[in-house]
Amino acid sequence: MSQMPVISEHYSLHDKNTLRLASCAEYFATFTSSDELAELIRWAEQKSLAIRVLGGGSNVLMPEFVPGLVIQSKDETVSVVSEDESSVVIDVAAGKCWHDWVVESIQYGHGLENLALIPGSVGASPVQNIGAYGVEVSDLLVSVTGFNIAEQRMLTIEKADCDFSYRDSVFKNRLKNNFVICSVRFRLNKFFSPNLEYAPLNTLDKNTLTAQELTRFVAAVRSAKLPDPANIPNAGSFFKNPIISSQKAETLKLAHPSLPLYPSGPDSADVKVAAGWLIEHCGFKGKVFGPVAMYEKQALVLTTDGKALLSDVTKLKESVQEVVAQTFDIHLEPEPQLFTS
Ligand code: EPU
Numbered sequence: 001m002s003q004m005p006v007i008s009e010h011y012s013l014h015d016k017n018t019l020r021l022a023s024c025a026e027y028f029a030t031f032t033s034s035d036e037l038a039e040l041i042r043w044a045e046q047k048s049l050a051i052r053v054l055g056g057g058s059n060v061l062m063p064e065f066v067p068g069l070v071i072q073s074k075d076e077t078v079s080v081v082s083e084d085e086s087s088v089v090i091d092v093a094a095g096k097c098w099h100d101w102v103v104e105s106i107q108y109g110h111g112l113e114n115l116a117l118i119p120g121s122v123g124a125s126p127v128q129n130i131g132a133y134g135v136e137v138s139d140l141l142v143s144v145t146g147f148n149i150a151e152q153r154m155l156t157i158e159k160a161d162c163d164f165s166y167r168d169s170v171f172k173n174r175l176k177n178n179f180v181i182c183s184v185r186f187r188l189n190k191f192f193s194p195n196l197e198y199a200p201l202n203t204l205d206k207n208t209l210t211a212q213e214l215t216r217f218v219a220a221v222r223s224a225k226l227p228d229p230a231n232i233p234n235a236g237s238f239f240k241n242p243i244i245s246s247q248k249a250e251t252l253k254l255a256h257p258s259l260p261l262y263p264s265g266p267d268s269a270d271v272k273v274a275a276g277w278l279i280e281h282c283g284f285k286g287k288v289f290g291p292v293a294m295y296e297k298q299a300l301v302l303t304t305d306g307k308a309l310l311s312d313v314t315k316l317k318e319s320v321q322e323v324v325a326q327t328f329d330i331h332l333e334p335e336p337q338l339f340t341s
Pocket residue numbers: 131132133134225226235236237238239240241260274275276277278280285297298299300335
């Protein structure tokens with residue numbers, strides 16, 4: 001019988017969300033094993049409390065009060081499952097810091113380098129299928145293991161059943177609030193064959209580049225553009241890059257020749273538009289609205305002064321959405337999710 005983890009009542013989540021929104025959980029606990037997790041879930045169910053899972057807190061919008069039990073994995077175990085000539089399969093526990101894992105992954109294999117310095121935890125990475133510079137976590141992921149609350153058992157979900165797409169997965173949809181991710185299985189390539197298609201990675205020399213250099217380069221590029229949540233509270237990109245029809249994109253491009261457009265995927269004629277550009281051209285870049293602002297170096301990033309409430313963020317979100325819709329007839333969808341939705 002495993003021991004019941006400590007459960008704190010009226011626990012501040014201010015330092016557990018990277019926007020540093022003022023928030024208080026009715027109950028909060030951490031767990032380091034599936035047995036401890038099962039104990040916590042049993043406890044919450046006996047009290048008829050909702051269970052909310054917190055990862056690194058870098059993609060959530062925290063209301064002032066979170067009813068129920070908030071749980072967070074503190075398990076950071078990394079274990080090699082198998083390997084062959086070309087690849088190595090590794091399980092990483094949900095509580096591991098994503099960037100620490102990317103840096104460590106290089107000693108086992110390759111593929112994750114472009115995802116350096118993305119804030120958050122390994123357990124949160126499949127939820128919104130994190131991505132940067134032409135790589136998404138789903139490219140390297142084999143399966144996700146966690147506790148299915150409705151079925152009261154541990155389950156492994158294979159990649160094909162994760163419904164991955166741009167910043168989306170089954171964990172944000174069908175399994176939302178019903179699946180506690182405990183570990184993620186990755187297959188890394190033993191040979192370093194970097195994806196350098198995206199600017200500014202396309203300035204690097206593929207023949208001499210090492211994995212360590214690539215990780216450092218990506219981290220430097222991100223640091224130059226994106227604020228460090230430890231200094232300036234933020235949640236990375238606040239909106240997704242919208243996907244529009246190629247017809248609409250052509251019309252927009254005629255009116256705005258500098259508008260950055262990208263293919264939306266190999267099987268689609270639709271086009272992805274740079275939301276940061278749209279927001280900048282609506283005049284929001286660097287604009288401060290009391291405790292919240294749109295970042296001066298990347299208009300897609302909403303920052304706070306550490307004293308903001310969810311209502312401040314919502315107000316700015318709605319005003320950006322409104323002006324972008326009026327100007328470009330494009331709806332911007334936020335990336336971070338309301339923690340209690
Ligand atoms: N741009 C502007 N003004 C701005 C910001 C961007 O004109 O204020 C233009 C840039 O000049 C560039 C284009 O928009 O031409 C794209 O900008 P950037 O390369 O910074 O990338 P992004 O599309 O804004 C996406 C991801 C980031 C990821 C980068 C790099 C989304 C929502 N965001 O940003 O992910 O790091 O590409 O691959 O897909 C995150 O999700 O939190 C995140 C940071």
